[in-house]
Amino acid sequence: MFHDxxxxxxxxxxxxLAIVLIVVSVVRARRRRERARNRANAGMNQ
Structure with missing residues (x-):
């Protein structure tokens, strides 16, 4: 069998490349979710 x-x-x-892109997007989404949650908690505490 011959392959190029x-x-x-x-x-x-x-x-x-596909795996790296998926991992990066997941990490970014998770960080964004945590940041939104922290902002909501800070708003409730004030």
């Missing part, structure tokens, strides 16, 4: 030498690394790079 460029093809497999490209697939691996694309999957790694």
């Amino acid at each position: 030498p460029i093809q497999i690394p490209a697939i691996i790079e694309l999957t790694l």
